[in-house]
Each structure stands twice: as structure tokens, then as C-alpha cells.
Amino acid sequence: MADLADAAGVSRGAVYGHYKNKIEVCLAMCDRAFGQIEVPDENARVPALDILLRAGMGFLRQCCEPGSVQRVLEILYLKCERSDENEPLLRRRELLEKQGQRFGLRQIRRAVERGELPARLDVELASIYLQSLWDGICGTLAWTERLRDDPWNRAERMFRAGLDSLRSSPYLLLADA
Known part of the structure; x- marks a missing residue:
């Protein structure tokens, strides 16, 4: 709970006093952190691949630089074990992943439609x-320290x-009909 309180910027007492259980606390933290995630405008005039790049890099920064998004993702991916008790958190994590997947699919489809x-x-x-790749x-x-420079x-x-590999890799193409 101390990690949760620190991540939320409140005391542990405030966390315990406001919520009935730790799952509610974690869900509230997810809602707060995920509400900060910036989704680029899907402007029809901007190339879809540019939108994908901007979205991918923006989300990378939010996930990897210190902040509430990074702390919540660390909890969801590294400290949240698969159990019945944690099922609401695992569903929230899956929802975030599906939203990212849908966004990517939408932009890739737009890019195909536009040539x-x-x-x-x-x-x-x-x-x-x-x-x-993004993961x-x-x-x-x-x-890791591989990209420290x-x-x-x-x-x-x-x-x-x-x-670029989406443009050129034969392994990402559908089989000939």
C-alpha cells in the first residue's frame, strides 16, 4: 500500500480511509493515470504513419519516464499476479492493451487505404x-541500459x-489469392 500511496501522492492513511480495499485503490490509480495518456488527434490530413509514430513515441515517454503512468504500469505488469482477487486489475490492463491495438489497427488500415x-x-x-516492437x-x-546514450x-x-518494415517486409503480406 505504501507504493500505491506514494504513486498517488497521498498518505497511506488517506488510501486506507477512502477505499474499501486495495483493488479499489489500484483501479482508481489506473483510472487517474490512464486519463493522463495523450492520444494524438487522428486528423484526416495527417499521414496515418505519422500519427502512429507520434502516438507510439508519446506513449513510450509516458510509460518510461517517471510519473504516474509509469508507476501504475509497473504495478500492473510486475507486481500484479494472476489471481481471482486481481481480476479487475487484469481486465483494466487488458482494456488498455486492446485500446492500443484498436488504435494501431485503425491507423494501419488508414495507411493501407491511402496507399x-x-x-x-x-x-x-x-x-x-x-x-x-513497441513493447x-x-x-x-x-x-536495461542498452539505450543509455x-x-x-x-x-x-x-x-x-x-x-518502415510495414512497407517492405514480405512476411507481413497476405498470401496471394
Whole structure:
């Protein structure tokens, strides 16, 4: 509970006094932190791949730089074990992942429709690939020193390489009909 109180910026007594149980506290923290996540405007004039890059890099910063989003994600992914008691938290985590997946799918579909990406692109696989790449970059930034020299520039270059592979990798294309 001390971690939760610190992350919320309140005393442990305030946490205990306001909520009936720790799951309610965690859910409230999730709501507060996830409410701070910035989603870029999906302006129809802006190329979809630019929106994906801006969204991916913005979310990376929110997840990896110190702050409430980073602390809540650390709790959800590293300290929240799979149990019946934690089921509401696991559902909240899954909802966040699905929102990211839907956003990515929407932008990839827009990019295909506008000719930014190949018409035969397997958008489902491309979205999973891109989210997996993002997860890997996030983990590298958060848990290793591999990108310690100029981390954000190097992370962006890696993410751009992933976006570029959506244009050129034959392994992300649907089979010929």
C-alpha cells in the first residue's frame, strides 16, 4: 500500500480511509493515470504513419519516464499476479492493451487505404508486430541500459525502422489469392 500511496501522492492513511480495499485503490490509480495518456488527434490530413509514430513515441515517454503512468504500469505488469482477487486489475490492463491495438489497427488500415502501406498488408499481423516492437522498445528503455546514450532518438529510430518494415517486409503480406 505504501507504493500505491506514494504513486498517488497521498498518505497511506488517506488510501486506507477512502477505499474499501486495495483493488479499489489500484483501479482508481489506473483510472487517474490512464486519463493522463495523450492520444494524438487522428486528423484526416495527417499521414496515418505519422500519427502512429507520434502516438507510439508519446506513449513510450509516458510509460518510461517517471510519473504516474509509469508507476501504475509497473504495478500492473510486475507486481500484479494472476489471481481471482486481481481480476479487475487484469481486465483494466487488458482494456488498455486492446485500446492500443484498436488504435494501431485503425491507423494501419488508414495507411493501407491511402496507399502509405501495401494493399496486401496483413493489417492484423502488422498491428501485432508493431505493438510487440513497441513493447520491446519500452522494455529496453525501462529495464536495461542498452539505450543509455541518446535513448529517445535511438528509440524513435527503432520505431521508425519498424514502421518502415510495414512497407517492405514480405512476411507481413497476405498470401496471394
